[in-house]
Ligand code: HAS
């Protein structure tokens with residue numbers, strides 16, 4: 344495998360450094376390929392669910408491969424939401440900082456991270472494939488799956504936090520060589536993401552280790568559904584930022600370079616990540632506005648907290664928007680929209696990220712609807728919610744990860760993309776398909792069409808009597824789903840085709856963006872960084888343990904009042920298997 348010359352970590356002697364660089368690249372590629380292989384499975388099943396809402400029941404034709412809509416939906420959610428995102432993220436958030444700092448990651452720890460997640464993924468796949476665990480991605484008890492499912496998820500969750508010590512160690516090495524300097528931006532963003540996720544993992548780990556793992560083994564007979572839901576959402580809301588923040592790492596850390604400009608503001612990126620870290624955890628119960636047992640005062644506070652966690656994304660919209668405008672004007676774009684047209688749309692990596700950002704305008708707006716308690720009562724448990732999250736995780740995360748793969752596959756393998764046109768076709772089709780799908784889902788949700796429902800299995804007359812009024816949006820859902828099928832296979836042809844058959848060429852470097860006033864390089868052996876003039880706020884934000892402490896306090900303040908009454912009125916539910 345050819346390795347980009349600037350892959351060499353500068354802390355090691357030359358020959359060792361070459362070997363470490365090659366292993367680092369190979370491992371990154373393994374994370375990428377495993378992640379996208381999971382997406383291949385998940386994305387193949389997705390359109391069946393879209394057809395379900397369009398009234399087409401494909402599942403009987405798929406037996407014995409798939410027994411039901413619910414089995415398909417579980418595989419879709421778990422493969423896309425956990426396996427795909429975790430693998431790509433746990434690769435990316437180690438690889439990019441390693442390259443930015445010029446420090447080799449601890450390969451043993453990184454391999455362990457991969458291995459733990461791989462064993463977890465295999466257990467979960469086994470449990471879903473034999474239809475023992477069609478419990479959907481939220482695995483709410485008292486629905487009861489097999490021990491393989493819960494232990495698999497436990498391993499996946501555990502493995503996904505392992506980049507944290509690797510990052511801390513790399514940052515410590517870098518700081519020893521450059522005392523007093525501010526953590527470089529990509530490393531800072533990666534570290535706050537992993538710290539946020541490490542803290543968030545406590546909720547689901549408690550749920551799994553104390554309840555669901557022993558319950559699935561028959562060691563305890565009953566579980567408390569509401570306590571488990573609350574623990575799940577303590578992790579389940581932050582997980583959406585564990586999907587979003589790596590995409591933001593690319594938007595802030597790379598995109599400005601890819602479009603030929605500069606990042607308008609490095610401090611805004613740091614403030615965004617610090618706020619996302621602090622606010623991600625306390626708001627989890629906004630997924631439980633319809634659950635009983637906690638006071639309306641808390642529900643009101645949750646609305647405020649939810650709007651607070653949306654704020655850093657609004658900051659991102661302006662910071663990234665302005666960075667794009669700057670680049671567009673440098674490229675000769677004039678007037679109100681000329682800069683937008685002047686962006687390098689022919690580069691599939693750029694196109695994918697800008698299109699992802701555009702869909703996120705709809706994703707953010709629907710999120711704000713969800714987060715408003717009264718409006719949530721209208722849309723909760725309807726197709727509005729999957730409408731929302733397909734223009735967040737299904738576009739921002741998925742398309743940004745695709746965008747990254749478009750430069751990263753050539754970078755890691757020394758092979759060019761087999762077809763830029765097909766890559767462009769795939770991202771545009773994904774964008775159009777996902778937008779049509781999400782408009783259909785959110786619109787149908789306003790008619791009260793329930794989410795997670797095998798509506799196409801109803802007798803034809805009943806389906807029309809119940810959902811006939813929503814026939815136009817439901818047709819959009821089905822059409823969007825079919826387009827997504829086309830888009831995903833076009834993408835996979837490019838991704839796997841390039842790895843296997845791409846023409847050999849010099850590997851491109853990682854496109855690290857420079858910010859205004861920021862250094863051209865932050866590697867350990869680059870010239871000292873004059874950013875010592877950083878403001879007191881930025882210096883304070885660099886104390887990540889201070890941010891960690893604030894996050895812990897805010898989370899305890901939000902969760903103790905909600906969990907306390909639940910813990911004093913424990914319900915004991917036996918398991919249910921409904922499929
Ligand atoms: Fe959410 C449910 C609230 C963001 C994912 N969300 C979900 C579920 C998922 C999910 C998977 O409060 C369903 C879980 C389940 O199965 O039950 N969400 C929010 C809010 C935000 C938000 C307030 N969600 C996300 C992100 C996700 C995600 C991000 C994944 C990656 N969500 C909720 C709530 C629920 C919920 C409730 C529970 C609903 C229920 O009842 O069950 C905010 O963070 C959103 C802020 C975003 C913005 C948009 C900023 C726009 C940007 C793009 C700018 C464009 C540019 C392009 C630069 C304010 C950054 C320039 C081009 C030009 C043309 C100008």
Ligand code: CU
Pocket residue numbers: 579580583626627629630
């Ligand atoms: Cu949430």
